Amino acid sequence: MSPPAPGGRAQSAPLMGRAAEPTIFELSAPGRRSWQLRTTDVPEWPAEELVAAEHRRRAPVPLAEVSERDLVAHVTRLSHRQYSVDLGAYPLGSCTMKYNPKSCDTVAALRGLAGVHPAAPASTSQGWLALLVELEEALCAITGMAAATFQPAAGAAGELTGLLLMRAYHDAHGQRRRRVIIPDSAHGTNPASVSLGGYEVTTVPSDDRGCVDMAALRGVLDGDVAGIMLTNPNTLGLFEEDIEAIATAVHEVGGLLYYDGANLNAILGVVRPGDMGFDIVHLNLHKTFATPHGGGGPGAGPVAVSERLADFLPGPRPVRVPEDDGTTRYGREMPPRSIGRVHSWHGNALVLARALAYIRVHGGDGLRRVAERAVLNANWLRVRLSSTYDVPFDRPCMHEVVLAAATLKRRYGLRALDVAKCLLDEGFHAPTVYFPLVVEEALMVEPTETESPQTLDALAEAFERIAAAAAADGGLDAAHAAPRTTPVGRLDEARAARTLVPTFDARGG
Amino acid sequence: MLVPDDLRYSKDHEWARPAGTTVRVGITDYAQDALGDVVFVDLPAVGKVVSAGDVLGEVESTKSVSEVYAPVGGTVVAVNASLSEAPEKLNADPYGDGWLCDIEVADADAPSSLLDADAYRRLTGS
Numbered sequence: 001m002s003p004p005a006p007g008g009r010a011q012s013a014p015l016m017g018r019a020a021e022p023t024i025f026e027l028s029a030p031g032r033r034s035w036q037l038r039t040t041d042v043p044e045w046p047a048e049e050l051v052a053a054e055h056r057r058r059a060p061v062p063l064a065e066v067s068e069r070d071l072v073a074h075v076t077r078l079s080h081r082q083y084s085v086d087l088g089a090y091p092l093g094s095c096t097m098k099y100n101p102k103s104c105d106t107v108a109a110l111r112g113l114a115g116v117h118p119a120a121p122a123s124t125s126q127g128w129l130a131l132l133v134e135l136e137e138a139l140c141a142i143t144g145m146a147a148a149t150f151q152p153a154a155g156a157a158g159e160l161t162g163l164l165l166m167r168a169y170h171d172a173h174g175q176r177r178r179r180v181i182i183p184d185s186a187h188g189t190n191p192a193s194v195s196l197g198g199y200e201v202t203t204v205p206s207d208d209r210g211c212v213d214m215a216a217l218r219g220v221l222d223g224d225v226a227g228i229m230l231t232n233p234n235t236l237g238l239f240e241e242d243i244e245a246i247a248t249a250v251h252e253v254g255g256l257l258y259y260d261g262a263n264l265n266a267i268l269g270v271v272r273p274g275d276m277g278f279d280i281v282h283l284n285l286h287k288t289f290a291t292p293h294g295g296g297g298p299g300a301g302p303v304a305v306s307e308r309l310a311d312f313l314p315g316p317r318p319v320r321v322p323e324d325d326g327t328t329r330y331g332r333e334m335p336p337r338s339i340g341r342v343h344s345w346h347g348n349a350l351v352l353a354r355a356l357a358y359i360r361v362h363g364g365d366g367l368r369r370v371a372e373r374a375v376l377n378a379n380w381l382r383v384r385l386s387s388t389y390d391v392p393f394d395r396p397c398m399h400e401v402v403l404a405a406a407t408l409k410r411r412y413g414l415r416a417l418d419v420a421k422c423l424l425d426e427g428f429h430a431p432t433v434y435f436p437l438v439v440e441e442a443l444m445v446e447p448t449e450t451e452s453p454q455t456l457d458a459l460a461e462a463f464e465r466i467a468a469a470a471a472a473d474g475g476l477d478a479a480h481a482a483p484r485t486t487p488v489g490r491l492d493e494a495r496a497a498r499t500l501v502p503t504f505d506a507r508g509g
Numbered sequence: 510m511l512v513p514d515d516l517r518y519s520k521d522h523e524w525a526r527p528a529g530t531t532v533r534v535g536i537t538d539y540a541q542d543a544l545g546d547v548v549f550v551d552l553p554a555v556g557k558v559v560s561a562g563d564v565l566g567e568v569e570s571t572k573s574v575s576e577v578y579a580p581v582g583g584t585v586v587a588v589n590a591s592l593s594e595a596p597e598k599l600n601a602d603p604y605g606d607g608w609l610c611d612i613e614v615a616d617a618d619a620p621s622s623l624l625d626a627d628a629y630r631r632l633t634g635s
Contacts, residue, residue, distance in 0.1 A: 417545075434572035440543065493571045494546030498596060 007099075008455025010088030011427030011485075018487065021077050023504055024064040034068040081487045083429045089451050089459055093400045093432040093444025094187070094235060096265060096287035100354075104290060107357040108350040118345035122331045129330030132318040132346055135356040136302075142359075142367070143261075143281045144274020145304035149313045150352055151343035154293075155262060156189045158282030158301030159229070161314065162258050163197030164339045165280055165305060166227050168312040169256065172337065177226035177255075183212050185235045185436045187262060199226055206438060210236040210393040212246060221249055227256035232276065233266045233398035235436050237378065237444075247277025256280060256309075264288045265449075266375055266399035269368030279306045289355035300351040311337045318346065373449035374399040377456060381445055384460045388467045392439050400446035402439055403431075409441050414470035414479055416441040419463070421490060424483035426462035510635035511538040513604055517620045518629035519580040524604065527620045532581050535608040536568065536599065539633045544570040547599040550592040553610060557585045561619070565610065568599065580623055583614040 047056065066074070083090065090097035108114065116128055136148045152158040163180070170177050180199040182190045184206055191201045202220050207213040211234065228250050232240045240246065247257055259278040265288040273281045285300040286293035293299050305313060316332035323329055346352065362370065375398050382391060382401040390404035408414040420430035420443070432444040447456055469475045483489060512518075517525045522540035526533040541547065549569040559565060559579040566577050588610040592598060599607040614620075624632065 434545075437573050494548055494597070497546075497548035497569075497571055 008089035008451050009427040009458050010083065013087060013427075020487070021074070021081065024066065024071070024074055025504060027066055027070055027074060028064040030065060032065045032067055032070075034066060034071055083424075088427060088429065089447065089455050090429040091431050091445045091447050091451075091459065092429060093237075093402070093446040094262065094435065095293075095432065096262075096284070096399075096446060096448060097293075097429070098287075098290060098448035099450040100290045100292055101358065101361070103361060104354040104357040108353045110353075113353050114350060118349070122329075126330050128349070129318045129332070131353060131356055132349075133320055133330060135352055135359070136318070138356065138359050139283060139302060139304055142268065142272065143259075143264075143283070143304045144272030145281055146307040147310040147313060147317075148302050148304035149315075149317060149342075150300065150302045150347040150349075151314045151341065152282065152301035152303055153343055153348060154286065154299030154301045155260075155282060155284045156193060156301070157342065158284075158303050159189055159193035159258075159260065160196055161301075161303045161339075161342050162229075162280040162282055163193055163199065164342075165303070165309055165312050166256050166258065167197065167199075168337065168339050169309055170226055172312075175254070177224055179220075179225050180258075181217070181220060181225060181228040181250075181255075183230065183234065185210070185438055186229065187231060187235055187260060190229045190260060194229070206236070209395065210234070210238045211240050211242060214242055214245060214249075217246065218249060221253045221255070223253055225250070225253055225255040227258055227279075229258040229260055230278075231260040231263050232273070233263050235263075236393055236402050236439070237263075237266075237397040237400040237446075238393055238395070239266075239398055243276045251277065258282075262287065263399060266371055268371040269364060270371050274306065279309060281305070285351055285355040289358045291351045291354040291358075298348040298351060300348050300355065302347070302352075311335050312339055314339055314342045370449050371399070374447075377447040377449060377451060378445070380453075380456060381447055381460060384456075385463055388464050389443065390441075392442075399448070400444060402436065403443040403445060404439055405441040405443060408467055408470060412470040413476045414467070416443050418470075418476075418479040418482065419443060419466055421482040422466040422469075422479055423462055425485050426465070428459055428462060510542065510633065511604070512626050512630050512633075512635060514626045516604070517580070517623035517625065518632075519578065519623055520632065521578045521580075522633075523577060523580045525580045525620045525623055527614075527617070530617055531586060531611045531613050532583070532620055533608050533611050534565070534580060535603055536577060537629070537633075538603050539635060541600050541603045541607070544568060544575060545572045546570055547596045550596050550599065550609070552588040552590070552592065553585045555585055555588060559583065559585065559612070577609065579612065581612055581614050581619040582616075583612040583619075585610050586613045587611040 085097050085099050112127060116125055122129060132150060139148050140146060152161045178200055179202045180194045181202045181204055184203050194201045204216045204220060205213050232243055234240055250257055256279040257277055259273040259281040261281055261283040264283060268288060281304045283302050285291050285302065313335045315334040315338045317335060319331055319333045321329045321331045378397050378399050378401045382397055385403055390406050392402060392404050405414060405416045405419055416433040420433050423430050434442055435444055436442060470479055518537065522537045524535050524537050547568055547570050551567040553565050560582040561579055563579045564576045565579045568575050568577055589608050
């Protein structure tokens with residue numbers, strides 16, 4: 001029996017039996033409603049007289065018919081079958097699933113914030129606008145940028161916004177550039193955003209240290225390159241040490257540097273993208289600044305830019321308006337050459353309030369400690385597990401470490417997927433598997449700064465136990481049977497993908 | 510890992526089986542094992558003209574989507590349409606029922622520039 005891991009291990013999570021939860025349609029009873037109108041003296045009026053025939057449905061939509069009590073019970077039972085950041089450690093690499101402080105939720109729930117309609121005039125929304133201006137200044141100070149938009153709803157929306165800014169900038173300079181460069185280790189959303197933004201992707205390979213191959217980069221740079229999208233630290237969890245040379249080379253051909261801020265919490269308060277030479281930065285507030293995400297969203301993907309791109313930002317933006325009497329008011333302003341709106345109002349505003357609360361609670365030195373702990377935790381795991389698992393890039397990592405089960409697979413047949421499933425039985429969420437694609441049998445572990453040394457120790461022990469068990473007689477069969485303790489066992493992922501059934505037929509069959 | 514002696518291989522893990530002026534093409538046992546369970550195969554159109562190294566199509570597994578490259582240049586004259594219904598053939602029989610397409614080559618000697626079985630075994634350590 002391993003020592004308790006406060007907060008990190010969820011093996012004690014209770015379940016009321018092993019039965020599968022029915023779908024909401026299976027709980028449906030004809031005519032049952034979750035609302036009723038009380039008896040009033042307001043006269044009834046036939047729908048036919050209120051709504052024109054062409055706007056009326058011919059038949060009711062076949063929705064589930066349940067009472068409020070049944071609905072809440074169903075959703076609560078489902079929620080009890082979920083793993084979550086509040087339940088235990090969630091080392092899902094690249095996703096930064098860290099614990100979100102409840103104080104930030106308290107701030108977002110303040111009536112003065114949650115109760116304000118976004119269409120309220122600026123004169124009655126001064127507090128909100130001041131909050132947004134303050135957050136913009138904080139994010140610009142953290143990233144080394146000049147101005148920001150809060151509209152993008154999450155990371156991928158931020159990427160597209162960044163590419164549209166890139167296009168607007170080149171258009172304004174009368175240049176038609178067609179290509180955007182992406183390293184082969186990039187997040188999968190990068191090439192998708194490039195295509196959606198109307199550009200062609202040029203991929204540059206990683207070198208044997210896991211960083212951008214400078215010679216290959218120079219080989220693809222020319223006047224047709226609109227820019228490069230980089231994550232630093234990159235998706236292998238490694239810092240791009242040649243970043244200044246990369247920035248110089250891209251700027252020399254007139255291209256722009258886009259910073260994918262997915263991994264910002266490794267460098268928070270330590271180094272700034274603006275100082276590295278980046279022109280456009282998106283931030284995942286729902287990762288670095290501890291706001292909910294992963295189905296619990298909504299997210300927020302603000303985009304910050306250098307001075308020369310500020311005029312193109314989406315709008316209207318919250319701004320300070322100096323008054324004649326020396327005081328400051330807050331208003332909204334459309335940037336002169338704006339690409340337009342990418343979201344209504346100011347994006348997912350209550351997420352922004354949480355992020356500012358997080359920044360204010362930590363302060364500058366606190367944010368730096370966030371990054372230092374995140375990097376320390378990942379490196380502790382890297383060193384601890386390097387005798388059991390492959391470490392493809394044996395150098396200090398940043399906030400996440402890429403391990404691999406390639407040797408375990410060759411020796412015992414134990415694959416990364418098996419390790420992930422066995423970890424569930426150990427009471428932990430699985431790490432990211434088979435990503436980055438350039439690493440065989442990759443296991444991408446991101447402990448985040450919120451896990452304690454005891455939790456890291458318990459997590460490492462679990463990894464070690466799984467590897468040791470595979471070497472024993474019958475160990476591989478046992479690993480293939482995992483998970484055994486979860487509400488649903490090993491799924492046939494291949495069959496699910498080959499014969500995809502995305503809908504539920506309420507009539508059965 | 511199975512590496513039949515009578516085939517030729519590319520460094521990108523495709524195999525080529527010459528038969529007169531056409532060459533049958535597929536992915537190797539090593540490739541299907543690395544990909545894992547294949548769930549979708551995107552095949553080239555019959556009549557497509559490719560150069561050696563061009564993208565022929567895509568193979569999607571539960572882990573990833575990977576491009577398949579033409580080991581030889583020529584014209585695609587037949588594709589294994591049964592893969593759209595049964596992509597698992599790529600895993601079960603990569604050198605037989607799991608073939609991808611036939612390419613008619615202009616240069617009948619083209620496959621000889623590819624790796625032989627011994628060289629491919631060395632490349633993959635199998």
